[in-house]
Amino acid sequence: QKEVEQNSGPLSVPEGAIASLNCTYSDRGSQSFFWYRQYSGKSPELIMFIYSNGDKEDGRFTAQLNKASQYVSLLIRDSQPSDSATYLCAVRRRNYGQNFVFGPGTRLSVLP
Amino acid sequence: EAGVTQFPSHSVIEKGQTVTLRCDPISGHDNLYWYRRVMGKEIKFLLHFVKESKQDESGMPNNRFLAERTGGTYSTLKVQPAELEDSGVYFCASSQIGENEQFFGPGTRLTVL
Numbered sequence: 315q316k317e318v319e320q321n322s323g324p325l326s327v328p329e330g331a332i333a334s335l336n337c338t339y340s341d342r343g344s345q346s347f348f349w350y351r352q353y354s355g356k357s358p359e360l361i362m363f364i365y366s367n368g369d370k371e372d373g374r375f376t377a378q379l380n381k382a383s384q385y386v387s388l389l390i391r392d393s394q395p396s397d398s399a400t401y402l403c404a405v406r407r408r409n410y411g412q413n414f415v416f417g418p419g420t421r422l423s424v425l426p
Numbered sequence: 427e428a429g430v431t432q433f434p435s436h437s438v439i440e441k442g443q444t445v446t447l448r449c450d451p452i453s454g455h456d457n458l459y460w461y462r463r464v465m466g467k468e469i470k471f472l473l474h475f476v477k478e479s480k481q482d483e484s485g486m487p488n489n490r491f492l493a494e495r496t497g498g499t500y501s502t503l504k505v506q507p508a509e510l511e512d513s514g515v516y517f518c519a520s521s522q523i524g525e526n527e528q529f530f531g532p533g534t535r536l537t538v539l
Contacts, residue, residue: 316468318468346526348526350530355532356532357429357430357517357530357531357532357533358469358517358530359530360527360528360529363526363527402469406526411474411481411482411484412457412459412474412481412482412521413459413471413474413482413485414461414469414471414528415471416461416468416469416470417468418467418468419468
């Protein structure tokens, strides 16, 4: 079992719809969770991070964390074609220093 | 403010040769990380510097890889001798002490023939 799993996609949604990206992790000691967006050939850029169970909202983005289910998700409201990218889930584990464990990424395509 | 920069953007070498990748972190960022993504796989951690000291090198695959950060500014990652399985994209990231966000560079695409 991989430490961080994501559906590789592609996930296609129409413009204006809600895109839902999911991530599961295996280490119950994981402490913090990050969502990065990566356009093709570009560097990953942080969208948001979450530590506590529940929802965290930032503009059109909402991160949801459920530690009991070892599940974190990212919702993108009012999806735009410019949101088309690969979304990477990254996890920081307790007692493993500051580095991230990344999932394989989910490719999102927002259709005009 | 300039972001994390990496050089070169692409490198094509033959098996057995040596390659050195460079990373310039954001000014003032004491944390510097190296990651790599090999074809079809997820991004994997290689090592973490705090200033010039190696804080965690648990992800370094073998002794063909040598990372340095003399003076605590830029870092180099040398692969010697390169093998076919070293092909991939090598990312560098930096962050301030105590901050969670890691800022990534554009990566160096390494191809070993």
